[in-house]
Amino acid sequence: MTVQQPPIQTRRITVIGAGVIGLSTAHELATAGYAVTVISDQEPLETVSAVAAAIWFPYHTENSPAADLLLARSLARFEELASIPAAGVDLRPGLNVDHLPGADRSWTKIVANATEAPKAELPEGAHAGVYARLPIITMTTYLSWLRNEVEALGVKFIHGTVEDLAELKGSADLAVIAGGLRGGQLLGDAESVYPIRGQVVRLANTKKLTDWLCDDDYPDGVSYIIPRREDIIVGGTDTAHDWNREVDPDTAAAILRRATELMPELEGLEVLEHKVGLRPARDAIRLELVSGHQIPVIAxxxxxxxxxxxxxxxxxxxxDLVAEIH
Known part of the structure; x- marks a missing residue:
């Protein structure tokens, strides 16, 4: 007797990881009619996603036509979500600074409102800059909202750790690995994934600042200032292969000094919190169907x-990849 596959709408999909990639993926799959379960040993607000500033900007990721498509699709969705106050997404103007000629500006072709900044409005020592109105996402609000949206779509959450994909056989027809730094461990790819340590300071936004500023090549280190609704995320660091999750007081002081030089209005604002996150980096994003497992797997x-x-x-x-699997 031939065993029939379940209808595509009822295919059972397990998403491993409850950060922003995992939750967004669970949302799209559930919206399409799949039966989705998310397995993670961290709650969304415990993941590195919660530490993000977060501004729509291709920071420390690959530059390719494939990535450009991901950027454009994400930008379009965040622009839609900005009309939903509860989502925690706001479109805000700001300035991205270039210190050297030939800086990568490929992202500007995706943004409809990017314009050249006049020289007189640039920080001292800057070569050029671009003004743009971009999505700013208050991550504590956004992750909670997104989880609620996902649960409303019928997605089930399991707190736990998958040690071997074989564990999913019988309970899932397909798995998606969205595990951040640990994403490669289940696929024998752990050595290709490494942390980029980011330390930030969260300030009270009592002055109701709205304009963001990013200066990745500031002479004394990367500097970004991202005002959100009630706070301001000030960064930062971008140290590759650094697993240290502890806050360094000297680094925090340097972050605040650089940021205040760039935006004097920050002077005197209350420090609410110091945070560290380990960005899950790889030479190229792994977003593909992976063969050789007992059930289909998407990285x-x-x-x-x-x-x-x-x-x-x-x-x-x-x-799209799920739809290609028969």
Missing amino acids: AYGHGGAGVTLSWGTAQRVL
């Missing part, structure tokens, strides 16, 4: 510092 990890930025595009690509 979706290695997004570097652009997990939020690429999240919806990644989720939609996963949906």
